[in-house]
Amino acid sequence: DVKVTQSSRYLVKRTGEKVFLECVQDMDHENMFWYRQDPGLGLRLIYFSYDVKMKEKGDIPEGYSVSREKKERFSLILESASTNQTSMYLCASSPGQGSTYEQYFGPGTRLTVT
Amino acid sequence: SQQGEEDPQALSIQEGENATMNCSYKTSINNLQWYRQNSGRGLVHLILIRSNEREKHSGRLRVTLDTSKKSSSLLITASRAADTASYFCATGRGGSYIPTFGRGTSLIVHP
Numbered sequence: 383d384v385k386v387t388q389s390s391r392y393l394v395k396r397t398g399e400k401v402f403l404e405c406v407q408d409m410d411h412e413n414m415f416w417y418r419q420d421p422g423l424g425l426r427l428i429y430f431s432y433d434v435k436m437k438e439k440g441d442i443p444e445g446y447s448v449s450r451e452k453k454e455r456f457s458l459i460l461e462s463a464s465t466n467q468t469s470m471y472l473c474a475s476s477p478g479q480g481s482t483y484e485q486y487f488g489p490g491t492r493l494t495v496t
Numbered sequence: 497s498q499q500g501e502e503d504p505q506a507l508s509i510q511e512g513e514n515a516t517m518n519c520s521y522k523t524s525i526n527n528l529q530w531y532r533q534n535s536g537r538g539l540v541h542l543i544l545i546r547s548n549e550r551e552k553h554s555g556r557l558r559v560t561l562d563t564s565k566k567s568s569s570l571l572i573t574a575s576r577a578a579d580t581a582s583y584f585c586a587t588g589r590g591g592s593y594i595p596t597f598g599r600g601t602s603l604i605v606h607p
Binding site for chain 1: 527529531536537538539540541544584586588593594595597598599600
């Protein structure tokens with residue numbers, strides 16, 4: 383079974399702090415994604431990566447950055463956390479292009495910024 | 497930007513009844529997927545249907561796709577309390593391997 387793990391289920395941070403959310407997948411997938419999920423807005427893509435050290439902006443990249451130094455790990459960084467970044471963050475992975483596009487999700491990190 | 501839109505937003509039924517959710521989209525797609533999300537958890541892939549397929553089954557799930565109407569439906573037969581979750585459709589376009597998610601349908605199945 384594919385497993386996608388996220389470093390924390392719940393996280394509380396203060397405004398202005400730098401926040402790291404870690405995601406690890408164990409199926410050698412090329413593609414990794416970060417979404418945020420807010421009530422009434424569904425899933426919105428923040429960033430994705432199709433290879434080590436490669437990254438692409440999604441629909442809402444402002445205030446975020448990412449890092450992919452190893453194939454299995456994709457980190458989301460909030461450079462200076464703000465209250466409007468309070469949300470559920472979901473990491474996902476999928477096999478390389480040309481395959482079935484099915485995504486495998488982690489359990490999510492509920493981040494609260496106070 | 498969101499491609500698929502689920503309908504209804506919320507659905508409440510009794511155990512044993514069938515649940516039907518619909519997804520409409522605007523531009524042509526090459527596949528459509530359905531996912532389930534239990535409260536406060538990640539999404540789980542249920543089924544993928546390609547644009548050249550009209551119907552697909554998986555256990556108690558039946559998915560249909562009508563590309564002329566740009567719509568899909570997910571039918572859960574003989575629902576159980578454990579089916580209580582949010583259900584999302586996600587559309588894949590062109591050569592993109594990134595699905596675009598709708599806002600979801602919240603299903604409650606009462607025991």
